[in-house]
Amino acid sequence: MMPQRSYRRVSPEVRKAAVEQVIALTESLSSESEACRVVADQIGVHTNSVRNWVRAAQGSSPERMDATALRREVALLQQQLAAAAEMNRALADTLNESRRRT
Template sequence: MMPHRSYRRVSPQVRQTAVEQVVALTGKLRSESEACRVVAEQIGVHTNSVRNWVRAAERPGLDRLDAGALRRQVALLQQQLAAAAEMNRSLVDSLNETNRAT
C-alpha cells in the first residue's frame, strides 16, 4: 500500500510572489527552469508547481477570454500556422533541388 500524499495549500499571494521571483531570476540564472527550482526550494514546494504557476500567469485561460479576444487569438495562430507551412514548403523545395543537383 502506498503512503498517502498530502499537498500543502499555497496562498494566491505566495504564488504571485513566486512567479515574480522567477521572472526576476530568469535573466540572472541560466534558465527559467533553474529559476523555478531556486524559488521552489525557497518556499518548500515542488519545482513543477512553480513552473505551472508561471505558465498560468503567462497567458489567461480560454475561459477568461472574451469572444473578440478568442477570435484574435485564432487569427494569430492561423497566421503562424500559414507561415510555418510556407517555411516547410520552401525547405522541401530546397531539399528537392539539392537532391536533383547531386
C-alpha cells in the same frame, strides 16, 4: 502500501510573489527551469507547481503555444486577412463606381 502525499495550500499572494521571483531570477540564472527549482526549494513546493504558476501568469503567448495551436492560429489569421482583403476590394470597387457616376 505507498505513503499518502500531502499537498500544501499556497495562497495567491505567495504564488504571485513566487512568479515575480522566477521572472527576476531567470535573468541571472541559466534558465527559467532553474529559477523555478530555486523558488520551489525556497517555499517548499514541487518545481512543477511553480512552473505551472508561471505559465498561468504568462497566459497563452505564442512562445508557450505548441506547433498545432500555432498552425490553427495562423490559419485563422489568414482567413481573417482574406476576408478583410475582400471587403477592401469591394469597398474600393464601390468607391470607384461612385466616382465614375459623378
